Amino acid sequence: VYGLAARADAPIAHLVARITLLTDFGTQDGYVGVMKGVIATIFPGVTIDDVSHSIEPGDLTGAGRVLARYWKRYPPGSTHVVVVDPGVGTERRAIAVEAEGRFIVAPDNGVVSRVLDLCQDASIVSLENPEFLLVTRSSTFHGRDVFAPAAAFLASGVHLCRLGPAVAQPVRIEEPASIVEAGVMVGQVVALDRFGNLLTNLAGSSVTEGSGVEVDGRTVQVVSSYQDIPPESVGAIVNSDGVVEVAARDTPAAAILNAGLGTPVRIPDPVELPDL
Amino acid sequence: VYGLAARADAPIAHLVARITLLTDFGTQDGYVGVMKGVIATIFPGVTIDDVSHSIEPGDLTGAGRVLARYWKRYPPGSTHVVVVDPGVGTERRAIAVEAEGRFIVAPDNGVVSRVLDLCQDASIVSLENPEFLLVTRSSTFHGRDVFAPAAAFLASGVHLCRLGPAVAQPVRIEEPASIVEAGVMVGQVVALDRFGNLLTNLAGSSVTEGSGVEVDGRTVQVVSSYQDIPPESVGAIVNSDGVVEVAARDTPAAAILNAGLGTPVRIPDPVELPDL
Amino acid sequence: VYGLAARADAPIAHLVARITLLTDFGTQDGYVGVMKGVIATIFPGVTIDDVSHSIEPGDLTGAGRVLARYWKRYPPGSTHVVVVDPGVGTERRAIAVEAEGRFIVAPDNGVVSRVLDLCQDASIVSLENPEFLLVTRSSTFHGRDVFAPAAAFLASGVHLCRLGPAVAQPVRIEEPASIVEAGVMVGQVVALDRFGNLLTNLAGSSVTEGSGVEVDGRTVQVVSSYQDIPPESVGAIVNSDGVVEVAARDTPAAAILNAGLGTPVRIPDPVELPDL
Numbered sequence: 001v002y003g004l005a006a007r008a009d010a011p012i013a014h015l016v017a018r019i020t021l022l023t024d025f026g027t028q029d030g031y032v033g034v035m036k037g038v039i040a041t042i043f044p045g046v047t048i049d050d051v052s053h054s055i056e057p058g059d060l061t062g063a064g065r066v067l068a069r070y071w072k073r074y075p076p077g078s079t080h081v082v083v084v085d086p087g088v089g090t091e092r093r094a095i096a097v098e099a100e101g102r103f104i105v106a107p108d109n110g111v112v113s114r115v116l117d118l119c120q121d122a123s124i125v126s127l128e129n130p131e132f133l134l135v136t137r138s139s140t141f142h143g144r145d146v147f148a149p150a151a152a153f154l155a156s157g158v159h160l161c162r163l164g165p166a167v168a169q170p171v172r173i174e175e176p177a178s179i180v181e182a183g184v185m186v187g188q189v190v191a192l193d194r195f196g197n198l199l200t201n202l203a204g205s206s207v208t209e210g211s212g213v214e215v216d217g218r219t220v221q222v223v224s225s226y227q228d229i230p231p232e233s234v235g236a237i238v239n240s241d242g243v244v245e246v247a248a249r250d251t252p253a254a255a256i257l258n259a260g261l262g263t264p265v266r267i268p269d270p271v272e273l274p275d276l
Numbered sequence: 277v278y279g280l281a282a283r284a285d286a287p288i289a290h291l292v293a294r295i296t297l298l299t300d301f302g303t304q305d306g307y308v309g310v311m312k313g314v315i316a317t318i319f320p321g322v323t324i325d326d327v328s329h330s331i332e333p334g335d336l337t338g339a340g341r342v343l344a345r346y347w348k349r350y351p352p353g354s355t356h357v358v359v360v361d362p363g364v365g366t367e368r369r370a371i372a373v374e375a376e377g378r379f380i381v382a383p384d385n386g387v388v389s390r391v392l393d394l395c396q397d398a399s400i401v402s403l404e405n406p407e408f409l410l411v412t413r414s415s416t417f418h419g420r421d422v423f424a425p426a427a428a429f430l431a432s433g434v435h436l437c438r439l440g441p442a443v444a445q446p447v448r449i450e451e452p453a454s455i456v457e458a459g460v461m462v463g464q465v466v467a468l469d470r471f472g473n474l475l476t477n478l479a480g481s482s483v484t485e486g487s488g489v490e491v492d493g494r495t496v497q498v499v500s501s502y503q504d505i506p507p508e509s510v511g512a513i514v515n516s517d518g519v520v521e522v523a524a525r526d527t528p529a530a531a532i533l534n535a536g537l538g539t540p541v542r543i544p545d546p547v548e549l550p551d552l
Numbered sequence: 553v554y555g556l557a558a559r560a561d562a563p564i565a566h567l568v569a570r571i572t573l574l575t576d577f578g579t580q581d582g583y584v585g586v587m588k589g590v591i592a593t594i595f596p597g598v599t600i601d602d603v604s605h606s607i608e609p610g611d612l613t614g615a616g617r618v619l620a621r622y623w624k625r626y627p628p629g630s631t632h633v634v635v636v637d638p639g640v641g642t643e644r645r646a647i648a649v650e651a652e653g654r655f656i657v658a659p660d661n662g663v664v665s666r667v668l669d670l671c672q673d674a675s676i677v678s679l680e681n682p683e684f685l686l687v688t689r690s691s692t693f694h695g696r697d698v699f700a701p702a703a704a705f706l707a708s709g710v711h712l713c714r715l716g717p718a719v720a721q722p723v724r725i726e727e728p729a730s731i732v733e734a735g736v737m738v739g740q741v742v743a744l745d746r747f748g749n750l751l752t753n754l755a756g757s758s759v760t761e762g763s764g765v766e767v768d769g770r771t772v773q774v775v776s777s778y779q780d781i782p783p784e785s786v787g788a789i790v791n792s793d794g795v796v797e798v799a800a801r802d803t804p805a806a807a808i809l810n811a812g813l814g815t816p817v818r819i820p821d822p823v824e825l826p827d828l
Contacts, residue, residue: 016320020309026606026746030618033572033603037625040601044568044627048601049316049324051309054302057747066306073313073420075320086801089777139777141792144625194302195333225365225415237365240417249362292596296585325592325600327585330578342582349589349696351596470578471609501641501691516693525638 017155018047018074022067023083023143024055031141035081035148038134042152051080058086060111061173065191067104068114069241076101079155081147082111089139094127094146095170096154096163103154105147110173128164178202185267189215189246189259196252198259199245204238206270212236214266215246215257232256293431294323294350298343299359299419300331307417311357311424314410318428327356334362336387337449341467343380344390345517352377355431357423358387365415370403370422371446372430372439379430381423386449404440454478461543465491465522465535472528474535475521480514482546488512490542491522491533508532569707570599570626574619575635575695576607583693587633587700590686594704603632610638612663613725617743619656620666621793628653631707633699634663641691646679646698647722648706648715655706657699662725680716728814730754737819741767741798741811748804750811751797756790758822764788766818767798767809784808 178187229235369384454463505511645660730739781787
């Protein structure tokens with residue numbers, strides 16, 4: 001909302017375009033520097049924001065969850081690059097997505113599934129127009145040869161449709177959904193964060209403070225802030241994504257509960273049964 | 277000093293505003309991307325510099341020490357965001373500080389203590405004006421909902437006093453001071469750096485090359501560069517912050533001396549007794 | 553190639569100058585923030601791109617290899633700062649290099665050797681003009697006192713020759729070259745990347761798909777993409793730098809082959825004998 005007025009001034013708006021990077025490259029090998037250099041060569045005035053280069057190698061589901069968290073927090077006109085690409089060098093497509101005014105450039109391996117779930121009318125093209133790719137294309141580093149140039153051209157104002165033909169059926173990743181069985185919501189742990197907190201696929205709207213959540217059969221009380229969790233214990237909280245998270249204060253909740261990805265989490269008395 | 281002339285040109289200065297980020301979030305969960313997106317939405321032209329996202333979770337003292345190192349190295353008009361916030365969601369205040377022309381936005385938990393020690397006439401306000409906060413406020417992620425928007429508005433020229441009421445008594449962290457006992461300076465290790473060097477709270481002005489420093493009773497000689505430290509040994513050096521640091525060349529000094537946070541360090545013959 | 557036209561417009565070009573940072577500092581101590589602040593004070597409008605702060609402490613060869621990967625991917629006018637500096641505080645020189653229109657600022661310890669190998673007509677000066685250094689110079693942090701200011705001044709248009717006298721003989725690091733013995737190319741593993749892939753000093757032009765490479769006597773087949781490597785096995789591939797890399801899909805190749813830096817790698821039937 002704020003600041004968009006400034007973007008109406010075209011020459012300035014051109015200068016303030018932003019590209020974000022999300023990869024599993026780490027930083028120590030310099031591949032991130034290569035991508036930034038390719039982008040800066042095509043579009044010298046662009047701002048490049050690192051989101052992360054420490055995605056677990058090949059973790060498409062995790063990267064997709066992270067992308068879903070920030071893509072729409074950026075203003076329209078922003079371009080998000082995602083390179084988690086175990087299939088680099090094979091026939092897998094490279095795609096660009098336009099969704100609610102933001103662009104996403106990524107391999108067609110399901111890493112944008114969550115964004116596509118959230119935005120039904122996204123436009124998707126396959127990155128095939130050689131005019132917008134590097135001339136030399138390796139079989140191991142499409143971050144440099146395909147995704148960085150495509151992002152730089154999109155950010156500089158090239159229309160999505162010029163990058164290649166439309167894609168009707170992008171690759172999707174199925175993610176576990178929570179279900180309701182006999183009035184009980186049944187979900188699971190779908191991610192761990194840096195602090196060892198357990199993120200679930202249960203909507204936060206189905207719990208209230210003081211109610212209980214069962215993690216692998218053990219009841220955990222819903223609290224309203226991390227500091228309401230007793231020392232050495234765990235608590236459930238509605239997190240900033242609006243989902244139920246099981247957290248602890250010092251020892252990671254994952255360790256206290258011996259829980260991890262896939263651990264079942266149930267809400268015996270859901271407040272409302274949301275349509276998920 | 278340099279470059280400030282350019283900032284007198286208002287429209288350009290507007291384009292070159294900088295915001296820095298210091299958090300304990302890690303990068304792998306995407307929260308950093310969310311904060312950058314919120315900032316870029318409010319102030320599209322701003323430059324965002326990462327300082328670190330690898331502060332130990334909840335380490336207020338360490339984050340405060342790091343902040344004290346760089347805040348004033350940035351030019352006036354810069355805005356520093358610090359989110360190390362174990363009390364998020366409780367009644368703890370969120371504050372903005374104006375000190376020597378720079379802005380700092382942080383939880384009111386003592387993380388800005390050191391800066392306030394260095395700058396007695398800082399202005400401090402509590403971030404309460406909803407006009408400059410996100411509408412939806414979670415109980416777990418004020419980096420997104422409070423600190424990022426406040427920083428973006430400050431950087432874009434909103435006056436500090438508009439963000440909320442003045443704070444007279446910000447939360448302070450007491451840090452161990454060095455003392456003088458019978459002519460001997462007595463301090464301790466207050467931090468370890470990436471290289472395993474031991475940072476003390478002893479002023480560098482109290483040692484000279486060739487004099488000795490005692491680490492837990494063991495004498496370490498003061499040298500003038502890291503390369504003057506013998507292999508497999510340790511040396512004391514006046515570091516870039518102007519304090520005594522105990523370092524080694526290959527094996528970390530912390531390991532060689534079996535020392536860590538709180539290990540006593542003494543200067544038997546201080547050159548000058550500084551007023552600390 | 554692209555975007556260079558925009559740089560012909562001087563005032564805009566001034567705004568879009570970029571400086572990159574490559575260090576072994578880690579981020580947790582805030583030294584990166586200090587360097588960025590010094591740069592932003594001298595040249596408020598500059599864009600600062602992180603390449604990496606996670607170079608192994610003191611790893612000059614590794615840092616030089618990373619630098620060689622990205623320095624020329626950035627457009628002319630860019631300035632690359634490299635601070636891997638075990639000799640800080642000694643008599644080692646600090647240098648600035650101009651090579652194919654890019655600038656590099658670094659200690660004179662061999663970290664720019666590879667770039668100088670690639671660019672015979674580079675200009676090199678010793679950073680001695682105090683006008684372009686910080687007034688207070690520590691013996692431990694020339695990233696702040698020497699390299700950051702030099703980079704900021706170069707990026708803002710100060711001519712290389714103003715920073716100090718020419719350097720005729722910069723320090724060089726000898727790196728192991730591959731050789732040809734009785735028609736067999738003999739090289740070695742010279743680096744491991746984040747994924748545990750083994751990078752060699754063997755030119756990719758000497759292998760073809762289906763031919764074999766010997767890693768410590770064990771034959772590895774050359775494939776055209778990572779996905780052509782059988783599960784739990786290894787394959788050789790021509791990587792994005794154009795050299796032979798030995799990779800695996802899940803378990804790191806280094807672990808499968810029990811290989812590391814210096815492990816011999818041979819090409820029994822090289823396709824062409826390149827002049828290296």
